[in-house]
Amino acid sequence: MFTPTPNFAEWIKPPIEDAWFLTGPTASGKSRVALDLAEKIDAEIISVDSMAVYRGMDIGTAKPTAGDRERVPHHLIDLVDPTSEYSVSQFVVDAHVKADEIRSRGKRVLLVGGTPLYIKTLFCGMFLGPPADWDFRAAVEADVAEFGIESLRKRLEQVDPLSAFKILDGDVRRMTRALEVAKITGKPLSHWQNQFEQVQGPTSCKCFALAWDRTQMHSRVNHRVDSMFHRGLLDEVKSLVERFGTLGRTASQAVGYKEPIEFLKGTVNEKEMVEKVKAHTRQFVRRQEIWFRSMPTIQRVPVASESDLDKAANQIVEQFS
Secondary structure, three states, rough: OOOOOHHHHHHHOOOOOOOEEOOOOOOOOOHHHHHHHHHHHOOOEEOOOOOOOOOOOOOOOOOOOOOHHHHHOOOOOOOOOOOOOOOOHHHHHHHHHHHHHHHHHOOOEEEEEOHHHHHHHHOOEEOOOOOOOOHHHHHHHHHHHHHHHHHHHHHHHOOHHHHHHHHHOOOOHHHHHHHHHHHOOOOHHHHHHHHHOOOOOOOOEEEEEEEOOOHHHHHHHHHHHHHHHOOHHHHHHHHHHHHHOOHHHHOOOOOOOOHHHHHOOOOOOOOHHHHHHHHHHHHHHHHHHHHHHHOOOOOOEEOOOOHHHHHHHHHHHHHOO
């Protein structure tokens, strides 16, 4: 039986071109500045937020309001229920599709958000890999049922030791995918992924990040969390749990949702819940800031006050247009 030679090029998404990026830590004021900037450059906004794709998760993700979306079109928001999984590979494909649609309307593309992995896929491109081989996956699943997960890990260590080192114990799905890619392409998954490790950013893109002083950022995070609970975050999580039962793996681990779920289970009290959300958000902000500093192509836009946020869009346009 004739088997066509795989076309590896079809499995690779290149970096996005001819777009504007606005990023920055959580609670830095991105959404506010983005609306002003989009109007000034005649753009539509593509969300670069891994949690905003989930329907019903509104307050904890600080989604743009209905009024904001009417003012400027937003894309890649409210795509799936929180019981579903939405992968980074889905995101990069969807972002390219939306970017092409926006350009076809004669508009500029403005990517707004603070999820580092999502930004990286747009900066570097991504190896999406071949489609699933369901017969192979069924065979692996049968082997795991008979011989256990440890046998799967040992098999992967022989084929792709770097992937075996990176993938967490018990993550059968990712280990199976790594074996599948090696079988189909003849090269380990880590080989394909390493081609996209150099984070440079397309020269045709304009990329900038809002930059606050660390103390001010912590204050903004604390204020934002208090505001979210005041606006009904706990009731939002209760409603999601009542509607869906157990949320999906990604949605249930999101900062601002994981902690209220713990509260509803009785494992933390209300004060501990709020303080955990603040602490976990500050930790995420630190990781974001470290990543932004590692990106030489992202221009920092210093902000120190609310009035600076009001001026940020003008400053960006003057600097980058």
